Amino acid sequence: MPFGQLLIDGLAMGACYGLFGLAVVIIYKTSDVINFAAGEMAMFSTFVAFHVMSIFGYPFWMAFIVSLAFAALLGVLVDYFFLRPAKNPTLLGLIVITIGANMLLAGLASWKWGAEQKQFTIPVSYSVTYEPFPGFIISQWALAVFITAIVIVSFMFVFFKYTKMGTAMRATQQNKHAAKIMGIKTDRVFAFAWGFSSVIGAITALLLSAKTILDPGFMIEPFLRAFAAAVLGGLMSIPGVLLGGFIMGLIENFFGYVWPAWKPITAFAVIVLVLCVRPSGLFAKHYVKKV
Amino acid sequence: MINMKRAYYEDIELFKSGTIVFWTIVFLAVLFTFPLYVSNYYLYLFSLMMVYVIVAVGLNILVGSTGQISLGHAGFFAIGAYGTVILMTSLNLPFFVAIIAAAFIAAFFGFVLGLPALRLEGPYLTIATLAFGLAIMHIIGHTEFFGGRQGLVAPAFDIGVPQLGWSFILDSMISKYYLVLIFTIVMVLVAINILKTKAGRAFVAIRDSDIAAEVIGINLTMYKTLSFATSAFFAGVGGGLFAFVLGFFDPFTFNMLLSIIFIVMIVVGGLGSVMGSISGAILITYLMYDLFKNVDEVPVVGALLVAFSQQFMTTTGMDNFNLIAVGLVMIGIMLFEPLGLFGGWIRMKKYWKTWPF
Numbered sequence: 138m139p140f141g142q143l144l145i146d147g148l149a150m151g152a153c154y155g156l157f158g159l160a161v162v163i164i165y166k167t168s169d170v171i172n173f174a175a176g177e178m179a180m181f182s183t184f185v186a187f188h189v190m191s192i193f194g195y196p197f198w199m200a201f202i203v204s205l206a207f208a209a210l211l212g213v214l215v216d217y218f219f220l221r222p223a224k225n226p227t228l229l230g231l232i233v234i235t236i237g238a239n240m241l242l243a244g245l246a247s248w249k250w251g252a253e254q255k256q257f258t259i260p261v262s263y264s265v266t267y268e269p270f271p272g273f274i275i276s277q278w279a280l281a282v283f284i285t286a287i288v289i290v291s292f293m294f295v296f297f298k299y300t301k302m303g304t305a306m307r308a309t310q311q312n313k314h315a316a317k318i319m320g321i322k323t324d325r326v327f328a329f330a331w332g333f334s335s336v337i338g339a340i341t342a343l344l345l346s347a348k349t350i351l352d353p354g355f356m357i358e359p360f361l362r363a364f365a366a367a368v369l370g371g372l373m374s375i376p377g378v379l380l381g382g383f384i385m386g387l388i389e390n391f392f393g394y395v396w397p398a399w400k401p402i403t404a405f406a407v408i409v410l411v412l413c414v415r416p417s418g419l420f421a422k423h424y425v426k427k428v
Numbered sequence: 429m430i431n432m433k434r435a436y437y438e439d440i441e442l443f444k445s446g447t448i449v450f451w452t453i454v455f456l457a458v459l460f461t462f463p464l465y466v467s468n469y470y471l472y473l474f475s476l477m478m479v480y481v482i483v484a485v486g487l488n489i490l491v492g493s494t495g496q497i498s499l500g501h502a503g504f505f506a507i508g509a510y511g512t513v514i515l516m517t518s519l520n521l522p523f524f525v526a527i528i529a530a531a532f533i534a535a536f537f538g539f540v541l542g543l544p545a546l547r548l549e550g551p552y553l554t555i556a557t558l559a560f561g562l563a564i565m566h567i568i569g570h571t572e573f574f575g576g577r578q579g580l581v582a583p584a585f586d587i588g589v590p591q592l593g594w595s596f597i598l599d600s601m602i603s604k605y606y607l608v609l610i611f612t613i614v615m616v617l618v619a620i621n622i623l624k625t626k627a628g629r630a631f632v633a634i635r636d637s638d639i640a641a642e643v644i645g646i647n648l649t650m651y652k653t654l655s656f657a658t659s660a661f662f663a664g665v666g667g668g669l670f671a672f673v674l675g676f677f678d679p680f681t682f683n684m685l686l687s688i689i690f691i692v693m694i695v696v697g698g699l700g701s702v703m704g705s706i707s708g709a710i711l712i713t714y715l716m717y718d719l720f721k722n723v724d725e726v727p728v729v730g731a732l733l734v735a736f737s738q739q740f741m742t743t744t745g746m747d748n749f750n751l752i753a754v755g756l757v758m759i760g761i762m763l764f765e766p767l768g769l770f771g772g773w774i775r776m777k778k779y780w781k782t783w784p785f
Contacts, residue, residue: 243751
């Protein structure tokens, strides 16, 4: 495989990890919850799209809209029923709640659709390629990933900077109690953050399902990588997460090409090394806890 | 907050009251006579539960008492299992030597993992430990010496010293059950006592505030790595027993889900309490491995669920009912009893003590 194609593929995978990492970071920033259910929530939304397309026979755009609407609803419901009622939760308690939601969704999905792999095609294909310059091959899928990533990231930039809800989210993230006193309905902000994150996750999962396969476990690995990318970026900064995703995708693709057997763990090894040098990720200010 | 102590001797005594001694004896008597009233399958299930009890009690030292997070304990568990079997087959060591050696190897890896943990906390530590667990699984899966993807078959369970011609093979489930039971009792006693030593109190001080602990003269480097090593030692012993309870295992037995399950056990049981870890391990193992094992044989709801699955869902996915059940139980316990099963027990006790009020 030529260098150019490895680079493009790595960047495209990296963009997917970065986008999915954004889904993790949005929730961590607003409500201090590490959402271990993110992968399975996105998986469930993808299965909804699959159901609308294959069982009901509607076209892709219809499935896409239904899936995103479902994802938003699912995010809000998970927050409303599982996170909001928790009394004085600890970090680990919240992690356990999201792991519980993760198992619940995984069980429900494989109950409803079966554990075997599914035939699911979206209009962008990994095998259709373009060659704008000689030696520079880009697949339709990678192109779609880049366009989606640019659209989502610019949307988020505008959203956080110029809309009322975006400002409210930033305020809540800085100081929950102060935001509440200022009249921001923080519960609503959390619900919105969960819905928003779930939608981004669903879009990424739809894209990933075109490259890999569709079965109830297909988001476990991408979620881990996205989480690692988010940690590498510092869990707090949006450009950091995207950069973390790109680093993750590139390392994985290049090392994976040289040593295929060790592909799944090289990126993690690099991240642990980086964390040993910078314990709070590349972009976070190291925060020193006082007694 | 939960356990108020007024004197040092109160802190180090093993049983707080005669009632506890009585119930412990009753409980042990039930455990030792278990093979009289249950079938082989339940002996297997209880052996598995006790293996997980050992791991959970060890993980509790790290997570509950020292306040670190580990999502890589399946790695130590795997080192224990593979180490014991390989030391027995390749180096021809007797079982007891092999399992202790394997546990020390696991403890060494725990020490190594404890080094980055000195600088990391929260989600960052989560990722580092998770990477460790994944790395162990992949290294084992890709090395022919460890049996590769095919996995290993445990040798005959000989707890004697066959090298000296003194062989004592445990081949029935009953004998394995008793061996695991004795190991579990010893390890639980060790865990309870570790928490009452200088090291145990240092762990708790680090959990409550590591800077304050350092100020009063606790060597953070030493005690954090010691906590990782101790906890890995327990996981190693658990792994060694697990290898023989199962008889056959491959690298994917020790995947990330297992690490997550370990954490879930101690959080659901109640962080920081040995009894909580034990009850959490038993509850979660039951839910994961026994509940809904054969859906159509479940009393009351079984037939209904099968009919519902055929009508609206798929029948192939019915194996995953236990995931739904575990998920719901985990969320329910965390929402209604954030301190876990042990917190619920404390609340119940308080309620009855001060009953009319």
